[in-house]
Amino acid sequence: MSAPPAKGPVTRLLELASLVGLFGLMLGVDRLVGPAGGPWQRTGRDLAAIGFFLLAGTLASSLLEVLRLPHLTGFLLAGIVAGPYVLHAVDHETVADLAIVNSLALSLIALAGGAELRMEAVRRGFRSLLAATVVQNGLALVVIPATFFLARDLVPFTQGMSLPAVFAVAMLWGVVSITRSPSAVMGILSQTRPAGRLTDFTVGFVMTSDVVVVVLLALVMTAVRPLLDPGATLSLAAFAELGHELLGSVAIGTTLGLLLVAYLRFVGRQILLVLLLLGLVVVEVITYLRFEWLLTFLTAGFVVQNFSRQGEKLLHAIEHTGEVVYVIFFATAGAHLDLPLLGKLWPAALLFFGVRAATAVAGARLSARLAGDPPALRNWGWAGLVSQAGLALGIAARMQGQFPTFGAQFGALAVAAVALNELFGPVLLKFALDRSGESGRGATGEGAT
Amino acid sequence: MSTLQSLFILLLVAYMGGFLMGGRALRGRGLPSGSEWLLLGLAAGPSALGLVSGSEVAFFAPLALLATGWIALLVGLTFGVDGARHIGAGGMALGVAAGILSFVAVGGAAWVVLDRVPSAGALFPDAGQRVAVALSLGASLADTSRHVARWGSERLGGRGPLLDRVSDVTRSDDLVPILALGLLVSLDTARGMDPLPLGGLGLGTLLGLAGAALLGRTLRVAAFWSLLFGLSLLATGTAERLDLSVLATGFALGLALAVASPLRNSAREMAVGVEGAVILPALFLAGTRVVPVNGPALWIAAAVILARLGAALLVAALVAAADPRARRGGPWLALAFLPTGPLGIAIALSVNLRSPGPVGDLVLATTVAAAVAGEFLGPPALRRALSRAGELPA
Numbered sequence: 001m002s003a004p005p006a007k008g009p010v011t012r013l014l015e016l017a018s019l020v021g022l023f024g025l026m027l028g029v030d031r032l033v034g035p036a037g038g039p040w041q042r043t044g045r046d047l048a049a050i051g052f053f054l055l056a057g058t059l060a061s062s063l064l065e066v067l068r069l070p071h072l073t074g075f076l077l078a079g080i081v082a083g084p085y086v087l088h089a090v091d092h093e094t095v096a097d098l099a100i101v102n103s104l105a106l107s108l109i110a111l112a113g114g115a116e117l118r119m120e121a122v123r124r125g126f127r128s129l130l131a132a133t134v135v136q137n138g139l140a141l142v143v144i145p146a147t148f149f150l151a152r153d154l155v156p157f158t159q160g161m162s163l164p165a166v167f168a169v170a171m172l173w174g175v176v177s178i179t180r181s182p183s184a185v186m187g188i189l190s191q192t193r194p195a196g197r198l199t200d201f202t203v204g205f206v207m208t209s210d211v212v213v214v215v216l217l218a219l220v221m222t223a224v225r226p227l228l229d230p231g232a233t234l235s236l237a238a239f240a241e242l243g244h245e246l247l248g249s250v251a252i253g254t255t256l257g258l259l260l261v262a263y264l265r266f267v268g269r270q271i272l273l274v275l276l277l278l279g280l281v282v283v284e285v286i287t288y289l290r291f292e293w294l295l296t297f298l299t300a301g302f303v304v305q306n307f308s309r310q311g312e313k314l315l316h317a318i319e320h321t322g323e324v325v326y327v328i329f330f331a332t333a334g335a336h337l338d339l340p341l342l343g344k345l346w347p348a349a350l351l352f353f354g355v356r357a358a359t360a361v362a363g364a365r366l367s368a369r370l371a372g373d374p375p376a377l378r379n380w381g382w383a384g385l386v387s388q389a390g391l392a393l394g395i396a397a398r399m400q401g402q403f404p405t406f407g408a409q410f411g412a413l414a415v416a417a418v419a420l421n422e423l424f425g426p427v428l429l430k431f432a433l434d435r436s437g438e439s440g441r442g443a444t445g446e447g448a449t
Numbered sequence: 450m451s452t453l454q455s456l457f458i459l460l461l462v463a464y465m466g467g468f469l470m471g472g473r474a475l476r477g478r479g480l481p482s483g484s485e486w487l488l489l490g491l492a493a494g495p496s497a498l499g500l501v502s503g504s505e506v507a508f509f510a511p512l513a514l515l516a517t518g519w520i521a522l523l524v525g526l527t528f529g530v531d532g533a534r535h536i537g538a539g540g541m542a543l544g545v546a547a548g549i550l551s552f553v554a555v556g557g558a559a560w561v562v563l564d565r566v567p568s569a570g571a572l573f574p575d576a577g578q579r580v581a582v583a584l585s586l587g588a589s590l591a592d593t594s595r596h597v598a599r600w601g602s603e604r605l606g607g608r609g610p611l612l613d614r615v616s617d618v619t620r621s622d623d624l625v626p627i628l629a630l631g632l633l634v635s636l637d638t639a640r641g642m643d644p645l646p647l648g649g650l651g652l653g654t655l656l657g658l659a660g661a662a663l664l665g666r667t668l669r670v671a672a673f674w675s676l677l678f679g680l681s682l683l684a685t686g687t688a689e690r691l692d693l694s695v696l697a698t699g700f701a702l703g704l705a706l707a708v709a710s711p712l713r714n715s716a717r718e719m720a721v722g723v724e725g726a727v728i729l730p731a732l733f734l735a736g737t738r739v740v741p742v743n744g745p746a747l748w749i750a751a752a753v754i755l756a757r758l759g760a761a762l763l764v765a766a767l768v769a770a771a772d773p774r775a776r777r778g779g780p781w782l783a784l785a786f787l788p789t790g791p792l793g794i795a796i797a798l799s800v801n802l803r804s805p806g807p808v809g810d811l812v813l814a815t816t817v818a819a820a821v822a823g824e825f826l827g828p829p830a831l832r833r834a835l836s837r838a839g840e841l842p843a
Contacts, residue, residue, distance in 0.1 A: 011665065018659055025687065033690050038640065040689055040803075043511045048686025054679030058672065059663075273464045273726060324675050 079334020104279035105329035114301020184387035202384030253299025383432030387425025490736020518685035525703025544621020556587025558756030594790025609840030631697030649697030657705025784830030788823035
């Protein structure tokens, strides 16, 4: 099957004009409608915003192809520009309403991530993954808290804290900084369709890193709590709960995976609706049961890929659904980015962004040397580890509940740092995949159909 | 039942819809237009078993609105074509005339009852409300289900001029109710918005032309769906915000896309492939919103359904006059024009969403009753008519 023809200047101009027209339409309608209220207005606003994000994200990503930037950046930029902090074509309330897309998108990402983890590739790259997991996380948990501790003057909410308390907050910041973004990685993969060692490593590392982060978070929070709350004692009960959560999630994920295999094998139709059911309903059920649904879906995808012949079918279906869902998800994420806050905290955010990226580069070099990795991994293994998104913000939000005295400011700093990682990470990963020659190697040619 | 469970049921209905109405062929199960899902929704809704509560019905209102816009888009995208066959000017004129006839008959009947039966008129003392009731009922019952003709060809295997004429009418009469509703909504200022006559058609056309230009000449599946979903959502949301008819906007969007895009055939095929997954949940949601009519409102409902029957007789006569070959179907042909399909329900649902209360309730309940009656009477009648005309395989 032949690839679609390249877009000419007329098409690009048309896309640009349409993008401008879309913004004009949204802003014009806002002006025309004015303060008219009522539930029908809110419904209309929400529906129009989803449509707008889909169209504007698709157009912006297509236009950014000229600059060889990833589609994901286009989705994010469309959201940022349209969002409440720039043009205000989509307001805060609408952005909050669109959060329903998040669980759907993340469940697809986790399923796809699990299905991308091929046993063969994991086995082949096990040494690299193990070395990278130990080195990257170990290094980050030393360097980043140390940086935070030394640069505490840039962090307003640490003023007045005792040194042990600052150390404790620095450790918590370290945990936030080791989170990665499976969504960004899968978004880039769905565009570039790569194959090779770098791809396998990035998927393997990023997907398993969620589990590592959850475990480390419980460990660090248990250890530092007495430093932040003098009345607290060291309790290991959290670990029992964590073990129950992780094992239960894997068990449910295995069952779900086997059910998916049976469905794909014996029915194989209406997969889109099954994915919607998983992303909108099953997620809620798993959350209600207090299990980790990302891990559940990751396991389910892994089971489908490695214990049946249905993996490609599942990936194909997710790819089709995801291409629409990801646009809305990332555009909404872009609209969420709190630019004024970034403007206020930029010195600290920039410092932590730079140190985190540098740690990832150094960690990749060191772990690649230890594992004897090929040049592609040695040079570019770090590129997929820069992006951050939902999990980091989720942990930050959890801090607000756990540590009310500084949690809100901690969360604000996390938002500012994640904003930078979210903007630059995908660009770096795409650049790395292009430079290592892995982009397009996994293409099926379907894109042209 | 929780909202989550309701969502589960809705997805299940969509899933079933995908199986029963997926692809180009109506499968061998269920009624042609899926009216049993209306009844299922009615049974599950707050008016009957209460499995779906009032708050959940309200929660799903945006989905219902979206579904009406998507149904209208599909109607616009496939307007004037029957599979690979293009309906000629004569066939279109016949369909439009049939639509006008049904609209006038049903709307007129509703108006007469409201005007002449004091107890019925007392339900809607305001003249504006009476006009809204009459026009809305006229619009929702002016359409003949296109699925009946599809059922005749795809499930019964019928072929021939009679079935072609039925198809011509059912695929062209949609224009009348959509225009009528578009005009009615855009002139209504009850929501405090300035009137914008037929603004929905303008908005839909603009978006459709832009969509056709962006689709280009090469079909990229992912881009196609992003574009179609995006345009549909934007059109529905913007129309709602500007207080324009969502159906007129969706229809114009689909029609403009079909006229202007070189990829119209692929677009039709792909969009029609998912219609079941949208139509059946929409019917189910419409069913959950039904509040059965009683008292003097029954007079209006009865008169309107009788008028619809009378209109079907007149349409059959019109078709027979336009094409003598259609006469071979005999008197059964009249009943074949009785069913109102998903578009009629979408119109009634749209009125119900826009005007919750007595007007919306009466229009939806009456349309549902007419649709269910038509669905049980129409297809067997069409089978007999086709059999008489020798258009069914032996």
